[in-house]
Amino acid sequence: MTPSTDQLPSNSDNVIQAADEFAQRHLVPNAAQWGRGLFDRKALFEPAGDAGLLGLQVPLAWGGMALPFTDTARVLHKLAQIDFSAAMALVNSHNVAAQLAKASPHALAPLYAGNLMRGLTVACTALTEPGAGSDLGQIQTTAIRQGDGWLLNGEKTWVINAAHADAVVVYAQTQTGSGVKGIAAFWVLADSPGFERVAVTTHTALSSMGIGGFRLRNVYCDASHLVYAPGEAFVDIMAAINRARTYVAAMCCGMVFRALHDVRVYGHKRAAFGQPLEQFQGWRWQVAQAATALQAAELMVREACDRIDRGLDVQSAAAQAKLYATSVAQTQLGILLHAMGAEGFLDHYAFLRHLTAAHAASLTDGSTAMLLERVSHDLRFKPDAG
Ligand SMILES: Cc1cc2nc3c(=O)[nH]c(=O)nc-3n(C[C@H](O)[C@H](O)[C@H](O)COP(=O)(O)OP(=O)(O)OC[C@H]3O[C@@H](n4cnc5c(N)ncnc54)[C@H](O)[C@@H]3O)c2cc1C
Numbered sequence: 139m140t141p142s143t144d145q146l147p148s149n150s151d152n153v154i155q156a157a158d159e160f161a162q163r164h165l166v167p168n169a170a171q172w173g174r175g176l177f178d179r180k181a182l183f184e185p186a187g188d189a190g191l192l193g194l195q196v197p198l199a200w201g202g203m204a205l206p207f208t209d210t211a212r213v214l215h216k217l218a219q220i221d222f223s224a225a226m227a228l229v230n231s232h233n234v235a236a237q238l239a240k241a242s243p244h245a246l247a248p249l250y251a252g253n254l255m256r257g258l259t260v261a262c263t264a265l266t267e268p269g270a271g272s273d274l275g276q277i278q279t280t281a282i283r284q285g286d287g288w289l290l291n292g293e294k295t296w297v298i299n300a301a302h303a304d305a306v307v308v309y310a311q312t313q314t315g316s317g318v319k320g321i322a323a324f325w326v327l328a329d330s331p332g333f334e335r336v337a338v339t340t341h342t343a344l345s346s347m348g349i350g351g352f353r354l355r356n357v358y359c360d361a362s363h364l365v366y367a368p369g370e371a372f373v374d375i376m377a378a379i380n381r382a383r384t385y386v387a388a389m390c391c392g393m394v395f396r397a398l399h400d401v402r403v404y405g406h407k408r409a410a411f412g413q414p415l416e417q418f419q420g421w422r423w424q425v426a427q428a429a430t431a432l433q434a435a436e437l438m439v440r441e442a443c444d445r446i447d448r449g450l451d452v453q454s455a456a457a458q459a460k461l462y463a464t465s466v467a468q469t470q471l472g473i474l475l476h477a478m479g480a481e482g483f484l485d486h487y488a489f490l491r492h493l494t495a496a497h498a499a500s501l502t503d504g505s506t507a508m509l510l511e512r513v514s515h516d517l518r519f520k521p522d523a524g
Contacts, residue, residue: 150205150206150209150212153190153194153203153205153209153213154209154212154213154216156189156190156191157189157191157212157213157216157217158216159189160185160186160189160191160217161216161217161219161220161221162220163185164181164182164185164186165217165220165221165224166220168181168182168221168346169220169221169224169346169488169491170485170486170491172221172223172224172345172346173342173343173345173346173491174342175342175345177345177346177348179260179302179348182224182227182228182257182346183227183228183231183257183258183260184256184257184258185257186228186257187255187256187257187258188256188257190203191213191217191228191232192228192231192232192235192254192255192256192257193232193235193255194209194210194213194232195207195210195232195233195236196232196235196236196239196251196255197236197239197240199239200235200239200247200251200252200255201251201252201255202235202236202239202255206447207381207384207443207446207447208440208443208444208446208447210385211384211385211388211439211443212388214229214385214388214389214392215388215389215391215392215395216392217389217392218388218389218390218392218393218495219392219393219395219396219488220396220488221346221488221491222389222390222392222393222491222492222495222496222499223343223344223345223346223347223491223495224346224347225389225392226298226347226386226389226502227298227299227346227347227348229385230261230262230263230298230299231254231257231260231261231262231299231303232254232255233263233378233382234254234261234262234263234305234307235250235251235254235255235261237307237365237374237378238250238251238254238325238365239251241323241365241366241374242325242362242365245362245363246325246362246363246365250305250325259304259305260299260302260303260304260305260348261299261303261304261305261306261307262297262298262299262300262303262306262307263297263298263306263307263309264294264297264300264306264307264308264309264352265277265294265309265375266294266295266296266297267279267292267293267294267295268293268295268351271296271501271505272504272505272507272508274309274318274321274372275317275318275321277292277309277310277311277321278292278293278311279291279292279293279294279308279309279310279311279354280292280310280311280312280314281310281311281312281322281324281359282312283312284358286360286361287358287359287360287361287363288310288312288322288324288358288359288361288363288364289356289357289358289359290308290310290324290326290354290356290357290358290359291354291355291356291357292310292353292354293336293351293352293353293354294306294308294351294352294354295336295338295351296338296349296351297349297350297351297352298347298348298349298502299347299348299350300335300338300348300349300350300351300352301335301337301338301348301349301350302348302350303328303348303350304327304328304329305325305326305327305328306325306326306328306352307323307324307325307326307365308323308324308326308354309321309322309323309371309375310322310323310324312368313368316368318372319368319369319372320368321368321371321372322364322365322366322367322368322370322371323364323365323366323371323374323375324359324363324364324365325359325363325364325365326354326357326359326363328352330357330358331357331358332354332355332356332357332358333352333353333354333357334352334353334355335350335351335352336350336351336352336353337350337351338350338351341494343490343491343492343493343494343495344494344495344498347498379503379504380442380446380452380453380456381446381456382502382503383442383456383457383459383460383503383504383509384439384442384443384446384452384455384456384459384460386460386463386464386499386502386503387435387438387439387442387456387459387460387462387463387464388439388443388463389499390435390460390463390464390466390467390496390499391432391435391436391439391463391466391467393467393471393488393492393495393496394428394431394432394435394466394467394470394471394474395432396488396492397428397470397471397474397475397488397489397492398425398428398429398432398470398474400474400478400482400487400489401425401428401474401477401478402416402425404478404481405421405422405425405477408479408481415477421477424473424474424476424477425474425477427470427473428470428473428474431466431469431470432466432470434462434466435459435462435463435466438455438458438459438462438463439459439463441455441459442455442456442458442459453512453516454512454513454516457504457509457510457512457513458509458513460499460503460504460509461506461509461510461513464496464499464500464506465500465506467492467493467495467496467499468493468496468497468500471489471492471493471496472493474489475489475490475493
């Protein structure tokens, strides 16, 4: 039931090294061709499982690594340097393994956590609907009591891994009009009667994210497939979303880190007007600006990671880290691409893929507007607070 831990790295540095090796062996040769429509789920998830990367935050009792969050963010930073989309696909399936271990240790985790960590089973988390994105309280997918179980109806879209997932954690409204309080979470197998995938054709830069949607028509969900009851589901998703905001911020830093590296290497060897590009002050100032912005973003990510590991409130820190890091990636990846000249458009560089990913990152796990609302809320002047 639980995977062998024989081959899993035993400490943080080993995990980071395993992530690096996985990225070099499985992401570097594939990332560009996945964008040409050749995405292969087996080539991503199973080697990631073998490398231990699908058990980062899963408790030891389930064969996971129970890593500090800081190390999880470092792993994702490494993977995103090569392919942000693939890293998002992996972490989303991984999150479901960790969630089942916590929420359903007697029913669902014994059945699925092991294969999720091996990459043999792929899962995803479905909140967004054609009519409701930021406004989660407005979701229209319903879960109605049917005997001991539930009957699910509705449609989800823009879900990472949904194009090929074996199972989905579906968030559905159990009591119309009750907003987020009535939302519960259900484990739905993709081969259930009434489950129908709906293709979402994204830009090729997002291919390895496996974005998709699905319809649920009278999908029966056994009582044991309830992951979180009404009331609990929203509380859990809010805690999970702060971690997600933080690792998305770390991954944006990873993309900029990679671009900066490529630009520095290229600026050293490429000559124009009789000298290397790096000798031109105008050119190297752009690189210095990018490096400074990256350093600030990395520090904000570190602060949010540290707060998570110490069990402190992280809502504002996570929101600010993601706001800043996505903005740095959106801005600096374009500037660094320009600093490469035409060379930056070659397929073996990630500039364009990552520029698209940076814009996608500003929508996942809370759009920029939602994060600004979060930060503004915490900034409200409270006369009695001194
Ligand atoms: C690459 C990618 C992966 C994703 N993966 C998943 C996934 O795995 N599971 C899942 O459930 N969903 C996923 N999503 C969906 C994501 O959560 C939504 O895109 C996000 O919640 C925003 O919803 P929306 O796209 O419908 O935009 P909308 O909510 O329609 O908003 C459109 C624009 O208006 C702004 N806006 C909205 N409300 C306000 C306001 N009150 N004030 C000011 N501006 C506002 C938003 O910031 C945005 O810029 C993914 C999206 C992307 C792009």
